Amino acid sequence: MALEALGVHEDDAEFEVLAEAKLGLFNRVKEKARVRVRVKPATPRAKDDRRRRRSRSGSKDSHESSNRGEKSSNNGGRNQRKSSDSRPQTDHKSDESAPKKKSGGQQGRNRKKDDGRDAAPNSKDENMETMTLVEQADVAEAFVTGLAAEFGQTVTFERRDVDENEIRITVNGDILGRMIGRHGATANAIDELVRTVLQRQAGGGRDGRVRIDIGGVASRREDALRAFCVKIAAQVRESGKEVALEPMRGSDRKVVHDAMTSEDGVGTISEGEDPNRRVVVVTAGNDD
16 A cells, blocks of 8 residues: 555565554454555765756756847847837737737636636546446456456356345355455455445445455354354343443444344444544443
8 A cells, every 4th residue: 555655566665663553342343454555765966966967967958048138139239120110010019908908817816716626526426437336346256356366367247236225245165265365454455446446447436335255254254243242141130330441443333233223222422533433332322
C-alpha cells in the first residue's frame, strides 16, 4: 500500500517497522502493524557541477538576450513607421480592447468557478457511470482469477445474494491455504484489495457492495461470531452490566449488530474510531 501511494518500486523505498500487529479475540487484529516508508533520498549533484551548469546557462541566456536586443534595435525604425501609418486602425482596435479585456477577465473567473463546482459530476458522468452489483461481481471475479494465478491456483466462484445490496462471492479451489493465510489474514487482505479495485474503477458510482470469501473463511467466522453473541447476550441479561467487545472491522461489527437484534433484553452501540472501533452490548433501554 505504501509503495502504491508513493508511486515507487520497492528498490527505491526504505522501510522501518514501528510496531508489530497484535491479535485479540478470535485471532482478530487488535492492533495493526505500523510501518514507516519513505523514498530513498537521491544523491545530490556535486556543487562544482551545479556551478558549471549555472555558468553555461547564464552565458546562453546572455547571448540570447543580446541577439534579441540587436533584432529589436534593427526593427525599431520599421515598427515605428508601420505604427504611424496604421494609427487609425490602432485607435479602432484600442476602442474595442477595453470591453474585450473586461469580458475576458469575467469569463476567466466564471470558468474557474464552474470547473471547481462541476469537475466531480462531469468525471462521474464520463468515467464513473453507476456500476451495478452484477458488474462489480464480474470485475471482482476477474481480479481474483488473476490473483489466484499468481498463487499458482485455479479457482471457481459461487455467488450468493445476501440481500438486494450485497453479493457474497465464495472462492473455491483445491489448495487455498496460501490465499487464506494465518488466521485468515490473507483472505481478509484479498477482500480489501477487491474493495479497492472496485472503488478505483467505479468511484462513488456503485450500487451495494461485493464481499469475497476465500474458502468460506468469512462464513465460518460469522457463524462463530453469532454463537459468541448468544453467550454475551445471556451474560448481559443476567448481570445487567454492559460488555465491550474487542475492536473489529466493519463487516464483523455488522454481524454482531444483526445477531443481537434477535436477542431479547439487550442492544448494541458502537464506540471509538477505526481501526479501534468496537461494539458494546448493553441492556435494553440503555442503548441511547
